[in-house]
Amino acid sequence: MRRSSKPMAKPEPGLTLVGGGRMGSALAGGWIQSGYDGPISIHDPNPSDQLKNWQADGKIALNPAPEPAGILVVAVKPQIFPTILDSIKAHVGPETLVLSTMAGITLDGLAEKLGTKRVARAMPNTPGLIGKGMTLLCLPQGASDGDAADLRALLTPLGDVEGPIPEDKLSAATAISGCGPAYGFLLAEVMAAAGVAHGLDKDMALRLAKKTVEGAGALMMASDEPPSKLRENVTSPGGVTKAALDVLMREDAMPSLMVEAVEAAIKRDRELSGD
């Protein structure tokens, strides 16, 4: 990704984003902040105030006449993709590299519908909206290292980027990092509910659960130890945490439930992708 403090005025195919919603705006905000030095165009039929402000400040062109992009990022809901195919194709030329964040539309599907083999997929997750995400990147076999590097750089505003990973691993990876934030939210939710069931005030129980999930995550990332070791470190033999973990880790509980849950997510992802 090109970085410079120079104004963006290059008369060359630039970076075009179709879909300036939550994910698209999180990406575009990062590009603007990090000083992407080519032209950025954003297409959205109902632009948010943020998009309008970026346009007023000369940071983006909002809904300009379509032309082939250098890089085209498609961040619309997958359901509307077939209905706006013609307008998306207007941004695709022979040199355009297309990156889609749409779930369930395969590389082959993108290539066929858009008439180019230079396609890629990204599967972000919700924490990407605050720059704390994990985004999976998937490119076709034979894609160049340059394309991979450019796309990784484009996705860094969302947080970490994993890949390129093979497309046949995308469903499993999505079941971990794509769906995973919901597992984390569920953990905080059920911890708080258990506190309430044992007499804690609802708001306090939620504060305790949220901060604990956040703190455990932060400690895990700050530590060189694997999560299993960190767990053992806070589990004294015969102690209070051990009593709880003996329930959570019994044969039919969390570890096997998680395997089953991930399996269900993979199955559904493949169904939605038409595999």
Ligand SMILES: NC(=O)c1ccc[n+]([C@@H]2O[C@H](COP(=O)([O-])OP(=O)(O)OC[C@H]3O[C@@H](n4cnc5c(N)ncnc54)[C@H](OP(=O)(O)O)[C@@H]3O)[C@@H](O)[C@H]2O)c1
């Ligand atoms: N948010 C996440 O955490 C997340 C995670 C993984 C993958 N994704 C994927 O990323 C994509 C975007 O998700 P999102 O959460 O950012 O959705 P979103 O907030 O609904 O953004 C989509 C945007 O596209 C706009 N749009 C509708 N029709 C359009 C058109 N013809 N041309 C250009 N833009 C159009 C929508 O406008 P209107 O609102 O007016 O319809 C909206 O602003 C989806 O494919 C989603 O599956 C998102």
